[in-house]
Amino acid sequence: MKEKEKKELERLNKQAAFHVTAGYLGFAMVVLTIIYVVDEITSNMNAAMQPYILFELFNITSRDVNSLEYKNAINVVAPLQVASTFLLVVTPFYKALSDKYGRRIFLMINTVGMGLGMCVVMTAPNVPVYIIGMLCMLFFTPNDMQVLYIMETAPKEKRATYSFIAKGIALISVSLIGVFSKMFLDDGNPSSWRSVYLIPVIVALVVGVISYFLLKETPVFVEQRRKFLTMTEEEKKAKEEENKESSTSEEGGVFKAIKFIFTNKQLRWLFVAGFIFFATTFYTSYYATVLEGSMSTTDVSAVLVIYPLFNGILTILSGFFSDKLGRKRVCLLLGSVALIGLLVFVLACRLGWGSFVAGCAYGCSIGGLWSMSDTLILTMPAESSPSGMRSSVMGVMSVLIGAGSFIGQIIFIVCQNFVSMDVLFLIICVPFMALSLLILMTKVKETRDVDLEKVTADTFN
Numbered sequence: 106m107k108e109k110e111k112k113e114l115e116r117l118n119k120q121a122a123f124h125v126t127a128g129y130l131g132f133a134m135v136v137l138t139i140i141y142v143v144d145e146i147t148s149n150m151n152a153a154m155q156p157y158i159l160f161e162l163f164n165i166t167s168r169d170v171n172s173l174e175y176k177n178a179i180n181v182v183a184p185l186q187v188a189s190t191f192l193l194v195v196t197p198f199y200k201a202l203s204d205k206y207g208r209r210i211f212l213m214i215n216t217v218g219m220g221l222g223m224c225v226v227m228t229a230p231n232v233p234v235y236i237i238g239m240l241c242m243l244f245f246t247p248n249d250m251q252v253l254y255i256m257e258t259a260p261k262e263k264r265a266t267y268s269f270i271a272k273g274i275a276l277i278s279v280s281l282i283g284v285f286s287k288m289f290l291d292d293g294n295p296s297s298w299r300s301v302y303l304i305p306v307i308v309a310l311v312v313g314v315i316s317y318f319l320l321k322e323t324p325v326f327v328e329q330r331r332k333f334l335t336m337t338e339e340e341k342k343a344k345e346e347e348n349k350e351s352s353t354s355e356e357g358g359v360f361k362a363i364k365f366i367f368t369n370k371q372l373r374w375l376f377v378a379g380f381i382f383f384a385t386t387f388y389t390s391y392y393a394t395v396l397e398g399s400m401s402t403t404d405v406s407a408v409l410v411i412y413p414l415f416n417g418i419l420t421i422l423s424g425f426f427s428d429k430l431g432r433k434r435v436c437l438l439l440g441s442v443a444l445i446g447l448l449v450f451v452l453a454c455r456l457g458w459g460s461f462v463a464g465c466a467y468g469c470s471i472g473g474l475w476s477m478s479d480t481l482i483l484t485m486p487a488e489s490s491p492s493g494m495r496s497s498v499m500g501v502m503s504v505l506i507g508a509g510s511f512i513g514q515i516i517f518i519v520c521q522n523f524v525s526m527d528v529l530f531l532i533i534c535v536p537f538m539a540l541s542l543l544i545l546m547t548k549v550k551e552t553r554d555v556d557l558e559k560v561t562a563d564t565f566n
Contacts, residue, residue, distance in 0.1 A: 114334045120327050129321070133258055134267060136316055140216050140251045141275035143309045147219040148246045149279050150305065151226065151239055155182075157290065157298035162232050168292070185236055198359050200248050200500030204493055208254050208326055213317040218245035220309025227302035247503060252483050253496055257323035261554055262428060265435075265484055269424020269476065276472075277417030283410065325557050329492035362497035366505070371489045371564075372498065374548035376505055379481040382440075382541035383509030385534040386478070387517050388447065389471055395527045396463065399454040407460035408467065415468025416475075423476040431553040432485050433546055439477040440542050446470030447534060451527040481545075482506050488552035491560050513537065 151158075156175075160168050163178040203211040222245060225238030252268055259267040282301070289300035366372045396408055419442065427435040449466035452458065482503050490498040513533055520529055555564070 110334050114331065117327050117331045120322050130258065133320055134271065136312070136319055137251045137255055138271040138274055139312050140316065141271045142278040143216060143219055143305065143312065144246055144251065145275040145279050146282060146305050147223060147242050149282060150223060150302065151242065154298050154301060158235065161295040162235055181232065194504060196244065196247055196500055196504065201359050201362065201497040203250065203496045207322050208250065208257065209317055209320055209322045212250045212254055213313050215245050215248050215250045216309055216313030216316060220306050220313055223302050223306045223309065227299045227306060249483060253487065253499060254323055256487055257325035257557065261556060265427035266424040268484065269427065270421050272479065273417040273421030276420055277413055279413050280410065325492055328558055333493065359497060359501060362494055362501040365494055366498060366501060371550055372486060374544060375481065375485055375489065376502065378541045378544040378549060379506035380509035381537055382477065382481060383506055384513035384537045386474060386510050387513035388530045388534065391526060392467060395454055400460065404460040408464040411461060411464025412468035415465050416472040419469050419472030420476050427480065428553065431551050432480055433549065433551055436477050436480055436545055437542055439473040440538050443470050443473035443477065444535060444538055446473060447530055451530060454527060485552050488555045488557065489560065492557060
């Protein structure tokens with residue numbers, strides 16, 4: 106055994122002696138939930154602050170979003186935001202490194218990276234620096250290292266419950282952006298938006314750094330890595346030959362993960378179902394336009410306060426249902442809630458049912474939508490992959506499935522010239538969601554209660 110591997114094994118043996126107690130699990134969940142909160146606030150911050158950022162950086166003294174100056178600013182920033190989606194191609198390579206070097210170090214890097222991205226935006230003196238900060242935020246937020254950490258630390262019968270509780274709390278916490286805005290935003294001070302970033306930046310940097318010292322490496326990773334390192338050279342060679350036949354590996358990697366996804370029946374059908382499903386997510390980018398066209402600004406503001414609460418509550422409940430009903434049946438339930446919520450949202454806007462009904466319906470709709478998304482992109486692929494490939498597969502899956510959103514976007518952009526926007530939501534979403542659920546229910550096997558340490562390439566084939 107090489108000296109480097111020997112030292113790594115000694116370190117892992119010490120960590121293996123640590124047992125996950127109820128006290129540690131509770132403490133770890135608090136830390137991981139705070140990191141989840143940082144993730145969600147980072148994901149939503151730039152969109153919430155965009156008008157104020159553009160007012161200052163483009164020197165728009167009128168502070169009018171309908172002005173020609175503001176539209177020109179959008180024309181500069183929007184194409185760069187769209188182009189930034191190509192960063193998703195890089196993220197699997199970054200995420201795959203945690204299959205070799207461990208989850209803990211990358212949990213810290215990811216959280217600190219989000220904090221640094223927000224810090225760059227907060228202090229940006231001009232548009233190019235702002236774009237750099239925005240790209241940094243967009244690079245680190247999709248990785249969801251805290252989700253993998255929870256899944257590999259929590260008891261197998263409670264994995265989804267813990268994951269969705271943490272996410273639900275994080276989604277509700279997005280309302281903190283509104284709280285910080287009320288605390289710091291000042292129409293008389295064009296730079297006041299920068300102060301809104303201050304608390305999230307501090308929390309991200311502090312929690313990111315101390316998480317490395319407060320949390321242990323995940324038990325699943327420790328066991329998988331120890332098993333690999335204790336093999337003899339002959340056993341490693343035999344394992345390598347076996348891996349070539351099954352398209353898996355003890356040390357992951359992007360290209361190995363891609364090959365594994367398309368040669369593994371379970372993951373292949375999960376990809377197809379998820380790709381089709383993601384064509385329905387486009388409406389989350391245009392709901393505000395429907396609101397603005399159907400109710401007063403005051404009512405729109407009320408909806409923006411109401412919907413995150415219902416989004417978070419439904420997300421928490423979906424975790425309990427996932428562990429009770431199983432992943433497939435909960436997706437059927439969540440998909441139905443997403444469509445029914447969308448229908449009620451459209452009717453509430455069209456028939457004037459008020460801001461509470463519209464906010465409740467939209468919150469439930471996206472709660473069902475994104476909870477089903479997490480199940481298809483994170484939970485089921487993780488439970489269908491060997492430990493050595495898990496992070497790589499999750500990273501690649503997020504990119505491959507996420508590409509499905511372009512289908513819905515293209516159809517929407519073309520058809521919105523001929524069909525009312527809110528009606529178009531239903532016309533596109535109903536068939537795509539139905540087809541996705543049909544494939545999931547008939548082609549994919551249930552993954553609830555699977556032992557992550559015992560999953561192999563043939564477990565679900």
